[in-house]
Amino acid sequence: DWHIANGARMYSAGLWYRPMIYGLPGETVEQAYVREARATRDSAGIVDVSTLGKIAVQGPDAAEFLDRVYTNMFSTLAVGKARYGLMLREDGLAFDDGTTWRLGEQEFLMT
Secondary structure (H helix, E strand, O other), X not given: OHHHHOOEEEEEEOOEEEXXXXXXXXXXXXXXXXXXXXXXXXXXXXXXXXXXXXXXXXXXXXXXXXXXXXXXXXXXXXXXXXXXXXXXXXXXXXXXXXXXXXXXXXXXXXX
């Protein structure tokens, strides 16, 4: 596996395994976290989130439904665009977050 050959330490994400860190020889997990975070802040980073679940929300009330369950508006999102969203519990604490793409007037794809 490419990830293992390149120093990845894997973890379970639902039914998938994905890299937690890419450790260097003799490096602790904490040292790898710090090194990777510093590299991302100084340059750029990338993460494979293909293990996240996907949910299709479709129909004439799809946009209104998303407006009601997320803190931001999805009814104003243009077709072909994406937006980050945050869902709160009744007590105001963060419950879930994710990215939503508007694929059509009545069609959204969420992670």
